[in-house]
Amino acid sequence: MRRLDRETVDRIAAGEVVTRPARVVEELLENALDAGADRVEVAVTGGGTERIRVDDDGRGMSEDEATLAVERHTTSKLPEGDLRAVETLGFRGEALASIADVATLTLTTNDGGPRGTRVRVEDGEVTVDTTGRGRGTTVEVTDLFHNRPARRESLAAPATEFERISDRVAAYALLRPEVAVTLDHDGRRTFATPGSGSVADAALAVYDREVARESTTLGAETGVAVDDREVSVEVRGLLAYPSITRASTDHVRVAINGRPVAMPDLRRAIERGYGSLLPGDRHPVAALSVSLPARAVDPNVHPTKERVALRAADAVADAVEEAAADALSTADLRRSADVAMDLEAALDPVETAPSVLGDVDVIGQFRDSYVLCAAGDGDELLVVDQHAAHERINYERLRSAVAASDVPSRRLDPPATLSLSPDAAAAVEAHADDLSALGFDAAPFGGGAVRVRAVPAPLGRVADPESLRDALAGLREGEAPDGRDALLADLACHPSLKAGDDLSDEAAAALVERLGACDRPFACPHGRPTVLAIDEEHLARGFDRHPRRG
Ligand code: ADP
Numbered sequence: 027m028r029r030l031d032r033e034t035v036d037r038i039a040a041g042e043v044v045t046r047p048a049r050v051v052e053e054l055l056e057n058a059l060d061a062g063a064d065r066v067e068v069a070v071t072g073g074g075t076e077r078i079r080v081d082d083d084g085r086g087m088s089e090d091e092a093t094l095a096v097e098r099h100t101t102s103k104l105p106e107g108d109l110r111a112v113e114t115l116g117f118r119g120e121a122l123a124s125i126a127d128v129a130t131l132t133l134t135t136n137d138g139g140p141r142g143t144r145v146r147v148e149d150g151e152v153t154v155d156t157t158g159r160g161r162g163t164t165v166e167v168t169d170l171f172h173n174r175p176a177r178r179e180s181l182a183a184p185a186t187e188f189e190r191i192s193d194r195v196a197a198y199a200l201l202r203p204e205v206a207v208t209l210d211h212d213g214r215r216t217f218a219t220p221g222s223g224s225v226a227d228a229a230l231a232v233y234d235r236e237v238a239r240e241s242t243t244l245g246a247e248t249g250v251a252v253d254d255r256e257v258s259v260e261v262r263g264l265l266a267y268p269s270i271t272r273a274s275t276d277h278v279r280v281a282i283n284g285r286p287v288a289m290p291d292l293r294r295a296i297e298r299g300y301g302s303l304l305p306g307d308r309h310p311v312a313a314l315s316v317s318l319p320a321r322a323v324d325p326n327v328h329p330t331k332e333r334v335a336l337r338a339a340d341a342v343a344d345a346v347e348e349a350a351a352d353a354l355s356t357a358d359l360r361r362s363a364d365v366a367m368d369l370e371a372a373l374d375p376v377e378t379a380p381s382v383l384g385d386v387d388v389i390g391q392f393r394d395s396y397v398l399c400a401a402g403d404g405d406e407l408l409v410v411d412q413h414a415a416h417e418r419i420n421y422e423r424l425r426s427a428v429a430a431s432d433v434p435s436r437r438l439d440p441p442a443t444l445s446l447s448p449d450a451a452a453a454v455e456a457h458a459d460d461l462s463a464l465g466f467d468a469a470p471f472g473g474g475a476v477r478v479r480a481v482p483a484p485l486g487r488v489a490d491p492e493s494l495r496d497a498l499a500g501l502r503e504g505e506a507p508d509g510r511d512a513l514l515a516d517l518a519c520h521p522s523l524k525a526g527d528d529l530s531d532e533a534a535a536a537l538v539e540r541l542g543a544c545d546r547p548f549a550c551p552h553g554r555p556t557v558l559a560i561d562e563e564h565l566a567r568g569f570d571r572h573p574r575r576g
Pocket residue numbers: 027053057058061082084085086087095096100101102103115116117118119120121122123162163
């Protein structure tokens with residue numbers, strides 16, 4: 027442990043470290059992970075201002091180290107003062123000191139010797155004594171912001187502050203599944219991951235059984251050029267299937283070299299990997315860890331380290347998108363039905379051959395809305411939502427019809443008028459070329475009003491002028507390749523077969539077969555599932571029977 031020299035301190039992008047309780051938790055968690063802990067337990071009282079305690083089984087500190095650690099700019103993590111080669115989460119040596127400035131901090135630690143050390147900082151006064159404790163470190167922070175009334179005032183309600191804490195701890199737990207992470211709140215367990223190294227196990231703990239079951243894990247490696255040299259980029263983690271979505275982007279998590287980061291470019295890359303599987307206004311649940319050589323990353327660009335600078339950032343984003351898209355296109359996206367029979371559902375999705383819709387037998391229709399089929403070796407019941415299936419088929423037909431060329435359009439006479447927000451209206455102008463390739467002829471005429479003179483009309487389907495909103499949103503979000511997906515999904519939806527249409531057996535069989543021939547048969551263009559699978563075992567267990575063997 028050493029004090030950083032003035033020059034290094036000046037190069038560090040320091041800022042206010044402790045802005046709210048979640049930041050304290052984050053810094054303490056990072057220290058525990060840097061110490062090589064296999065197990066980290068976080069306990070919080072109230073919103074975190076009362077008490078935060080982080081306990082680890084890492085390498086611990088000697089008495090001298092512990093005494094130095096609470097001083098400012100002391101760290102064991104920059105041996106050569108070389109900021110370009112940082113591989114640890116911490117490196118600025120200011121977290122413990124900054125926390126001690128605004129709270130009472132008690133650090134109990136042992137590096138494996140016969141006795142442990144306790145360092146307490148209260149109102150700037152440091153006391154050191156010896157104490158019993160096994161190897162590892164416990165940091166307890168109480169009365170946070172007691173001497174910063176304005177800061178205290180600015181905090182949200184305790185429940186909200188705890189939510190932020192929980193979100194941060196969940197991020198580390200998901201992105202570092204090899205560490206057993208526990209979070210307790212007011213004496214009750216919020217979650218505990220097993221530290222098995224499996225992100226699916228971590229997701230089961232942090233989320234629930236549904237997310238764990240309805241997701242796929244991936245591990246991909248590609249080469250990316252950084253300054254003319256090829257470096258290897260590894261993408262590991264978990265993607266929930268599009269049957270599970272959230273209204274916000276909070277559950278799209280990314281780590282760079284083990285550090286959870288808030289980087290919108292990477293988040294969007296993951297969402298692009300889902301392509302049209304995701305409903306326009308919904309976001310996936312995903313946790314991806316990206317690993318690349320330390321010299322391709324500069325962690326020292328943001329005061330709270332929530333962002334890092336990447337050399338070849340675009341290439342890394344592309345690698346992430348591709349890894350996600352690959353994993354999702356090979357995954358079996360059928361939702362395995364959780365029939366309301368209170369069954370102990372298996373965690374793994376039912377194992378099925380990819381061509382399963384090729385040799386299914388239609389056995390009937392239910393309520394003019396669902397096609398029932400026997401699949402596999404007849405040991406699986408498929409329920410196909412005929413409306414969703416038809417949307418998927420239409421969508422892929424439309425997509426291939428407009429793939430390489432401009433979308434045919436139809437003139438509106440008289441033109442339609444849409445009222446958009448001023449920035450959206452400005453975007454109509456900025457994206458004029460893209461919109462015209464999509465089949466729109468639209469121009470703003472002041473005050474957020476937009477005149478639409480022509481709309482897309484592929485395969486004779488005439489789009490609603492209102493669909494300009496979605497297409498525009500797609501373009502502004504940078505949706506690949508050019509905002510067509512949102513539009514096509516809309517178009518595919520309207521004249522599709524509706525629930526409630528009676529189908530002949532032949533028509534039902536044709537529908538299922540064509541669904542099976544789609545690129546992504548198991549979700550409608552809005553991301554809802556098209557097929558539920560119920561295997562015989564589900565039924566057998568529901569009826570207290572033993573499943574037939576063979
Ligand atoms: P930084 O993490 O940037 O080095 P901190 O103020 O967070 O700065 O910690 C200072 C030093 O205290 C660290 O460099 C590390 O040597 C030591 N330390 C802090 N927390 C722990 C811990 N949980 N286990 C072992 N050592 C720790």
